[in-house]
Amino acid sequence: MASRWFRRSRRGVGEDQIAAARAALTATFMDLEDRQSAIDVAVQDVIRLHPDSHLGRSWSAVRETCYSATAAYLEAAADPDAAARNSSERGTLGMIGQAQQMLDGAVSALTGFEEHHRDQLTASAHEAADVRRRIEAATVGVHQVERSIDSTDPAYLRYASVAAAVTDLAAARRVLAEESLNGRLAAAGDAADHLETALTRVREVLAEAPKRMQQAHHAIVTARTRLQALEHRVDTIRPKLSALLREFPAASSEDLVGNEPRAIDEIAVARQLLDSAATAEAQGRPEDALDVTAEARRHLASAEELIDITRDRLDLLRRLRDDPGEQERRVRFQLRDAQRLVVSLELVDQWATVLDAQTARIDRIVAQIASPRPDYLAYSRELDHVSQFLTTTVAKIRASVHDG
Structure with missing residues (x-):
């Protein structure tokens, strides 16, 4: 009886040692896993942000060391009862000790890698966090704007500015999705910024759309008033040109001889354009009306310049004659x-x-x-x-x- 108890006691002590060794091994392994995962995420961020970085190659060697240590741990930790049946306590402790040594070496390699590249890893972590924040903000913004588009009067969605802005928004979304899917974090950040710009543009045109019809009507009315004034003023060119020819040498006004017919032509073109703008307004196309009205204004400005230069030339020469x-x-x-x-x-x-x-x-x-x-x-x-x-x-x- 004594010998059996003694043998049982010795066996119990060995099992306690093995259990303690296994517990220490598992704790080291869990620490290794946590640290390896955290560093791997940081390294992948560096690679996604800076594809030309050499950090990935340095990390591969460290990661292989971790993989080897993990394999040794899994072998030492696999089915403790079977290990006890098939090997001596000394052999089991030796296998656990070897795995522990490899895990300790892997932890040391991780520590050295992290310390050597700490600045780069920290900077990239901040940069990656900022990029992800921008991507998230842009994504949230898309959902908000989509709801605004869905509740917008369909007539407004046919406006050229709104249609173009919505098209640009869709294109920006596709680019962000593609860059994110391919893991190009830096490019995804740029795409998020472009998406924010597209979102801002959509918000602006949606806010302006209800005002377009009134703006177009006001622009047409204002341009027609200016056209009518110029139609009366164009008649002043001929008498002023006659005065120039009477009072001063012909060379002083030879560049103005064709001003009257040119001004009349410019006014006629402007009148046709304003008629087209009025038609666009009536058809519910205020932005087209605004564009055509702007072109009409350019022709009116040319006509006004032709009228004014004749008047101004006569005034200048008379002032010089009176006080040269x-x-x-x-x-x-x-x-x-x-x-x-x-x-x-x-x-x-x-x-x-x-x-x-x-x-x-x-x-x-x-x-x-x-x-x-x-x-x-x-x-x-x-x-x-x-x-x-x-x-x-x-x-x-x-x-x-x-x-x-």
Whole structure:
């Protein structure tokens, strides 16, 4: 009896050692699994964000070490009763100890990898979290906008701006889904941003759609009022052109001779366009009406310019005839300012000759109006050229001082 009890006691002590060893082995394995999974997620984020990164190759070696240790653990932990029946306690403890050693080595490899790449892993984790947040926000936004589209008046959905925005939204959704499916996290983040832009555009056009009809009507009415005013003003071109020809040399107005028929043509085109815009409005196509009205406005602006330039030319030449020295005095004052600047900056040697030449140039221009029928238009334009030259020269002088 004593010997059987002694043998049973020795066996019990061995089983306790094996149980403790197995418990320690399992604890190490669970720690390894948790850490390996967390690091693997972080590494995959790095790869998805930066496909050219070499981190994946470094991680593969560490991961293989973990796999080998896991295999040893599974073998040592498989069916404890069978292991006890088929091997000695010493052999069982040895197998568990070998597995423990491999697990400890794998944990050490994980620790070294994590410490060496901590900054990159941390940065990528933050970046990946931000990308996923943007994707989630865009996805939520899509659901909200889809509900808005479903509750929108079908007439508004036929507007060009709304239809285009909805089409762009669908395309942006497809791109995000494709990039996400392929695991391209960085590209998915960009796609989420584009999707947000598309969502914003849809919200804007849906909010504006109810106002389009009123906007189109107002635009057409305003343009027609402007057209009517120009129809009356176009008749002023001919008498003003006649006055130019009577009072000044023909060269002063030869570029204006065709203004009246050109203005009439521009008004006629605008009138046809506004009729088309009114038709689009009546058919419930306010955005088309707005586009056509905008084109009509461009033709009205051309007509107005043709009318105004004739009036402005006559006014300019009469002012010059009444006081030709006013523009001359203005340009000479500009020249004196430039000369004072050169003196104050001590750059006389570099720029005095250039500026003095402008004095002679102004004198020659002024001498031209001494004739019985002077060309005031040429006089004014030549003085304008001098003024522009002086402006450019002063800018160069200041730039040379600044660069020096």
